[in-house]
Amino acid sequence: MQRSAAAKPTIKEVARLAKVAVGTVSNVITGSVPVSEELQQRVSAAIRKLDYHPNHIARSLKTSKTRTLGIIVPDLTISFYPQVIRGAETAARQRKYSLIAVNSYDSAERQEELLSLLRSERVEGILLVAAAAPAQHDVISRIAEAGIPMVCLDRVPDKIPVDSVCVEDAAAAQMGVEHLIRMGNRRIAIITGPMALKNERERLRGCKQALRRAKLKLDGDMIWHGDLNRDRVAALCCERLRNPATRPDAVFSTNGPTGLGVLCGFRDCGLRTPEDIRFATFDELVVEDVFLPSITTVVQPAYNIGFRAADILLARIEKKLRGKPVALRLPATLKVRHSSQSAVELVVDNAARFEPAVI
Numbered sequence: 001m002q003r004s005a006a007a008k009p010t011i012k013e014v015a016r017l018a019k020v021a022v023g024t025v026s027n028v029i030t031g032s033v034p035v036s037e038e039l040q041q042r043v044s045a046a047i048r049k050l051d052y053h054p055n056h057i058a059r060s061l062k063t064s065k066t067r068t069l070g071i072i073v074p075d076l077t078i079s080f081y082p083q084v085i086r087g088a089e090t091a092a093r094q095r096k097y098s099l100i101a102v103n104s105y106d107s108a109e110r111q112e113e114l115l116s117l118l119r120s121e122r123v124e125g126i127l128l129v130a131a132a133a134p135a136q137h138d139v140i141s142r143i144a145e146a147g148i149p150m151v152c153l154d155r156v157p158d159k160i161p162v163d164s165v166c167v168e169d170a171a172a173a174q175m176g177v178e179h180l181i182r183m184g185n186r187r188i189a190i191i192t193g194p195m196a197l198k199n200e201r202e203r204l205r206g207c208k209q210a211l212r213r214a215k216l217k218l219d220g221d222m223i224w225h226g227d228l229n230r231d232r233v234a235a236l237c238c239e240r241l242r243n244p245a246t247r248p249d250a251v252f253s254t255n256g257p258t259g260l261g262v263l264c265g266f267r268d269c270g271l272r273t274p275e276d277i278r279f280a281t282f283d284e285l286v287v288e289d290v291f292l293p294s295i296t297t298v299v300q301p302a303y304n305i306g307f308r309a310a311d312i313l314l315a316r317i318e319k320k321l322r323g324k325p326v327a328l329r330l331p332a333t334l335k336v337r338h339s340s341q342s343a344v345e346l347v348v349d350n351a352a353r354f355e356p357a358v359i
Contacts, residue, residue, distance in 0.1 A: 009050040018046035029096075068098045069313060070118035071127040071306075074106040074155075078256060080283055080302050081129070084153065087306025088127055095314050097124075106228065108133035115143060125149035125313040127306075130157050132194045132228065149316040153309040154300075155197050156327075163316065165309040165328045167300045169199045170206035172332035176280050176298040177210035177252050183340055185250035185278055186216060189240065191224040191233065191262060193255045203254040203282060222248060226258050233261025234268055241269045241277070249277060250340070256283030259295070279339040293338030300332050 015022045020039055027033040028043040035043075046052070069092055073081040085101050092099045100123065104111040111131045118126055126143065128150060143150050144162050156164040180188050190207045193200045204223070211218055224240060226233045241247050253259035259281030266273055273279045273293065280296040308328055315321035 009052045011052070014043065014046045014050055014052050017050060018042040066122045066124060067096060068100060068121070068123045069125050069127065069310065070100045070102065070114075070121070070123040071129075072102055072104050072111060072114050072118075073129045074104050074131055075257075076101075076103045079285070080154075080256060080300065083302035084129070084306035084309075087303035087308075088310040089306075090303075091307045091310035091314065095318075097314065099310075104131050106131050106133075108139075112139045115139060119143075119148065125151075125317050127309050127313060128152050130155045130197075132197050149313055151309045151313045151316075153305055155199050158198055161325050163309075163312050163326045165305050165312065165330070166199060167305070167332045168329045169202035170209065172298050172300070173203035173206035173252075173254060173282060174210040175206075175332070175334050176282060176296075177207045178214070179296065179334055179336065180250045180252060180278060180280055180340060181210065181214045181216070183250070183278060183342070185248075187219075187222065187248040187250070188216070189222045189224060189248035189251045191226050191237070191251060191253050191258055193258050194227050195225060200254055207252060207254070221246070226261065228255070228257040230257060230261040230264055233258050234264035237262050237265025238269050241265065241271060247277070251277060251279050253279075253281040256281065256285055259283065259285055263295075273339045274341050278341075293341075296337045296340035297335045298332050299335055301330050304330060 011022055011025050015025045018025065018039075020043060024035060024039055025043050025046075027035050028040050029047075069088070071085060071088055073084065075081065085099070089099045089101075100118065100121065102114050102118070104114055108131045111128075115126065115128075126148060128140070130140065130152060132155070140150070140152070140157055140160055140162065144160060149163075151163040151165060152160075153165045156166055177188060177190070188211070190204065192204050195201055195204075208218060224236060226236055237251075251262055253262050262279065262281070263273075263285075266277065266279070271277050280298070282298045282300075284297050284299055285295055308330070312321065312326055312328065
């Protein structure tokens, strides 16, 4: 019997072509029951040949399962977040879940809309990088109280019982400032993001700890409270860097967007790094080779943060993880590059990198 052009293939036809039971096709699609590699290949080949698309909406109405997760991030243009999403997507795909990624634009209002949208789409769990605003806490609490599995990552809200994954923020920032101290810097300015974010407060605490351990003065004039807007941070840096008599010999930024603002501020003030002022930042800014000199960075394991967060979320959904919230804290790494070296070291290193080959 020949199907009309408008007719859609059915799961029974897939099973007939693959020479398996309908239940086997369903198990391959949902991943709910392990299926041998041979049968998976036969079913997958039949699905491709027939161009079969299962009706997930009908299935979800019947089973209350959509096998879909949602992830909300503040800004998809910041290089950190696509890596987080990639990690989460990998973990989801390994369990045959789909992942919907949406952008809150760092707005608490937009975040609330997206949380409502994801609930309407009947996602089974939510990964959330919270917006930089204190008003969001009530919304997150309501999600947790509604029994919807949620994992907060990178930015962890205060005093809300929810699973979370991020780096050891204080230790990571301390590592970055200690590096600048080892390089001989004694007047180190710390520029932060919004203090409404717990991770920013923790990073500032780590910076202060590094200065205390080195017995350096904790000068309030050397702690600059910025935000995530590049232009405003650049203006703040220009204001603080214009006077050579009070200028720091190094700057540490507690996040990537703020770090970009610092570099713009150096440019606007006619300062070079490391020749005039040394610099290190939390978070990779862009591909390392884009900046000359390259930027010393405290690097978060972005992919692993996303993967581990999704793994915890799926364990909650599948009832493999019960009880108190998990607080997973991962170590960061320090990548030392040109921006924190001395000018002499930079000249020597550049000579080694760019010396012409002898033929």
